Amino acid sequence: MTVLRTSAILGGEPAFPNGVPFVRPARPSLANVMARLAPSYDSGMLTNGALVRELEERCAERLGVRHVVAVSCCTSGLMLAVRALGVSGEAVVPSFTFSASAHALAWNGLRPRFCECDAETMQIDVDDASRRIGGAGLLMATHVFGAPCPVEDVLQLARYHGIPVVFDAAHGFGALRQGVPIGNFGEAEVFSMSPTKPMVAGEGGLVATNDDAVADSVRIGRDYGNPGDYDTRFVGLNARMSELHAAVALESLLQLDENLARRRAVAQRYLEGLSGLPGIACQRVDIGDESTYKDFTITVDAGAYGLPRDSVATYLRAEGVDTRAYFWPAVHRQQAYEALPPVELPITDIVAGSVLSLPIFPDLELDVVDTIVELLGVGHALSGALRGPIAGRTISQQLI
Ligand SMILES: *Cc1c(COP(=O)(O)O)cnc(C)c1O
Numbered sequence: 228m229t230v231l232r233t234s235a236i237l238g239g240e241p242a243f244p245n246g247v248p249f250v251r252p253a254r255p256s257l258a259n260v261m262a263r264l265a266p267s268y269d270s271g272m273l274t275n276g277a278l279v280r281e282l283e284e285r286c287a288e289r290l291g292v293r294h295v296v297a298v299s300c301c302t303s304g305l306m307l308a309v310r311a312l313g314v315s316g317e318a319v320v321p322s323f324t325f326s327a328s329a330h331a332l333a334w335n336g337l338r339p340r341f342c343e344c345d346a347e348t349m350q351i352d353v354d355d356a357s358r359r360i361g362g363a364g365l366l367m368a369t370h371v372f373g374a375p376c377p378v379e380d381v382l383q384l385a386r387y388h389g390i391p392v393v394f395d396a397a398h399g400f401g402a403l404r405q406g407v408p409i410g411n412f413g414e415a416e417v418f419s420m421s422p423t424k425p426m427v428a429g430e431g432g433l434v435a436t437n438d439d440a441v442a443d444s445v446r447i448g449r450d451y452g453n454p455g456d457y458d459t460r461f462v463g464l465n466a467r468m469s470e471l472h473a474a475v476a477l478e479s480l481l482q483l484d485e486n487l488a489r490r491r492a493v494a495q496r497y498l499e500g501l502s503g504l505p506g507i508a509c510q511r512v513d514i515g516d517e518s519t520y521k522d523f524t525i526t527v528d529a530g531a532y533g534l535p536r537d538s539v540a541t542y543l544r545a546e547g548v549d550t551r552a553y554f555w556p557a558v559h560r561q562q563a564y565e566a567l568p569p570v571e572l573p574i575t576d577i578v579a580g581s582v583l584s585l586p587i588f589p590d591l592e593l594d595v596v597d598t599i600v601e602l603l604g605v606g607h608a609l610s611g612a613l614r615g616p617i618a619g620r621t622i623s624q625q626l627i
Pocket of ligand 1: 299300302369419420
């Protein structure tokens with residue numbers, strides 16, 4: 228394509244008439260899933276059976292952790308992991324995360340105390356967390372978009388205060404912190420296998436822990452709190468994983484490395500293409516770390532780029548490119564938490580107000596990435612001419 232074409236927002240043809248989806252889940256072959264499922268299915272063991280055990284073993288081996296407990300989703304895994312630690316009072320958690328991180332605390336009766344993120348890495352700002360942590364019972368941090376957060380600093384802070392750490396590792400299966408697999412840190416790390424994550428089960432979660440007591444508690448907790456004698460030890464959940472989901476997950480695990488390599492190639496292409504474009508910054512990943520690139524997220528500096536984030540999204544949408552503003556609104560701005568005491572998080576507000584996640588999935592072609600990069604260049608170059616027509620779009624047009 229060429230920069231001489233007319234932008235769709237100015238009346239030209241869209242660059243992608245058939246559209247580029249934001250995500251296309253990497254699904255393993257259905258035939259393989261069915262073949263794997265058949266023994267459990269035929270035996271009538273439909274949930275929490277041999278395939279779930281096999282998934283737990285394979286994942287524990289891969290991560291090098293003592294226990295992996297499979298659960299119905301990451302949210303229930305976080306709820307049960309937090310429950311296992313028996314803490315009460317308040318818990319420090321970044322606001323720049325997915326709502327489920329804070330929900331897992333709130334469902335355990337813990338009041339979230341939100342802290343800042345770093346403007347470049349978008350990860351927990353540990354210095355800010357240290358100013359807010361006094362008296363808290365738990366520290367939670369997310370590996371944002373599949374890039375490891377500063378785990379050593381997080382752990383050091385928590386150890387200093389004598390409190391446990393749970394990592395929301397929803398995006399992080401396959402990520403490495405200085406060579407060590409995410410899954411090894413803190414009291415527990417919890418992964419998601421919902422359709423947009425690097426490894427998929429349909430719905431599913433994995434609690435990774437080196438702590439025997441945490442693993443036991445999550446195992447009992449996913450089964451109503453029933454250790455097997457129907458005398459429930461605490462108020463648990465039904466958070467079991469079905470054999471159907473485990474079959475999908477086991478096949479997905481076989482493809483994980485290939486899919487991660489493709490995601491990383493897409494990310495590399497974006498990084499090279501977007502470097503130097505005024506007003507656009509890509510999430511910074513610490514040197515020596517490997518991200519899963521569950522998302523490829525940029526920030527748009529409206530002044531330097533010429534258009535604010537929402538306008539960039541509208542402009543790309545007109546060209547057929549689907550994007551998301553992850554994580555916006557930040558959790559402390561969400562209605563679910565409006566009853567909490569007000570908190571000032573200016574960096575988080577800026578980051579959440581300027582993030583835009585671009586399409587990334589294993590079979591996204593690199594020439595499509597090149598075109599999206601080129602469109603972003605054109606958007607900057609023509610920002611003056613685009614501003615009026617974008618503003619003229621009705622809200623409903625912008626949302627389509
Ligand atoms: C997707 C996601 C979750 C929730 O995962 P589920 O498996 O859907 O419960 C939690 N935290 C983060 C950061 C996520 O992106």
